[in-house]
Amino acid sequence: MVRHRKLFISDCEGPVSKNDNAFEVASYFIPKGDKLFSLISRYDDVLAYIVKKPGYNAGDTLKLILPFLKAYDVTDEKMKRYSFENVRLIENAKKTMKFILKLMPAFLVNTGYKHYTYALCEHLDFPKKHAFGTDLELDKYQLKEEEKRKLREIAEEIISMPMITIPNNAKSLDDLTKETRNVVLRLNEIFWDEIINLECGRMLKEVDPLGGYKKAQVVKDIVKKFDTTFDNVIYIGDSITDVEALRLVKEHGGIAISFNGNEYAVQEAQIAILSDTTLPTSILVDVFNKYGKEEVFNLAEKWSPHTLKEYPIDETLKEEIMKLPKEKFPKVKIITRENLQEIMNESIVIRKKVRGEDIGKLG
Helix, strand or coil, X not given: CCCCCCEEEECCECCCECCCHHHHHHHHHCCCHHHHHHHHHHHHHHHHHHHCCCCCCCCCHHHHCHHHHXXXXXXXXXXXXXXXXXXXXXECHHHHHHHHHHHCCEEEEEEEEHHHHHHHHHHHCCCHHHEEEECCCHHHCXXXXXXXXXXXXXXXXXXXXXXXXXXXCCCCHHHXXXXXXXXXXXXXXXXXXHHHHCCCHHHHHHCCCCCCHHHHHHHHHHHHHCCCCHHHEEEEECCHHHHHHHHHHHHCCCEEEEECCCHHHHHHCCEEXXXXXXXXXXXXXXXXXXXXXXXXXXXXXXXXXXXXXXXXXXXXXXXXXXXXXXXXXXXXXXXXXXXXXXXXXXXXXXXXXXXXXXXXXXX
8 A cells, every 4th residue: 555645536516527417317307306406405505504403414405305206206227327318527527537547546426326426437437436426226215106196296385485595604594584494494394294204204314415524534534545644635526515525625734626616615625726627627636746735736826827838737738728718718716715705706607607507506
């Protein structure tokens, strides 16, 4: 075992692909599933970071949506086929992963279902043994027609609800509007009094989405396996499910990067990438491999076409990024208290541009 080996660890959806697979699956198979998923995703944000419900984890939207997928007869095979046929990579993602794999061990840690995680690996030619996702066997759950009808009625009720709104810096339910509080209270009844006691309630107890502190635990396990230290780790994330992993790496001396992140990810990262291509990821990892952590921060602070033109990075990467027109040239910035809000705003704009408005708004 090589001691102090450098490691690259990244979320999938956002830094590597444009997808939010669970949202897309719900939208495709459930009537008005986009609204259903979006509202439950906001509810997830409330439970994870405002109410801080005991035993609840950021990303548990992925189990809350499952009863409704079963109600509309979704199977494992349908999910695998849909996921594979609808992978949408960030520009240059396949080249980036191939490049990084030549430099150091690389891992993908995805909150999304393994159906999608493995489909993405096939598109990237990435080793599945280095990819983690949420375990799910939909086919083992069998629902009676009566229960399916009830779940479809519940789905229609949720879809009819006003969208949950979360003000900036909200700390408790009292900081939410009365309308939003009422929606949250009704969803509490639906999931934790009604659905939990149905046959499909087993999904809420048995499926364990890989988000929040569970992602952080996977990162710990990888670092331990390679007998290295966190200052040899780059972690890239973009959403609420990456918060604990980003914080863990940052607080233990590694490099925490937001790639077109939302407000949750940007607040926990040290460096922000704002880009519609993964070329900045390749360049920062190349610098990390050759010159170490401090030089990554130095380059991020001085990032510009002029700096890169003179900088000793891989010549192929340099040629590719210098070909980009000025309006498409990626931005890389050190995140500080002073520029945090500005970067959050800018990051959310490009996030929606690259991934689409609906996915860009998700936590």
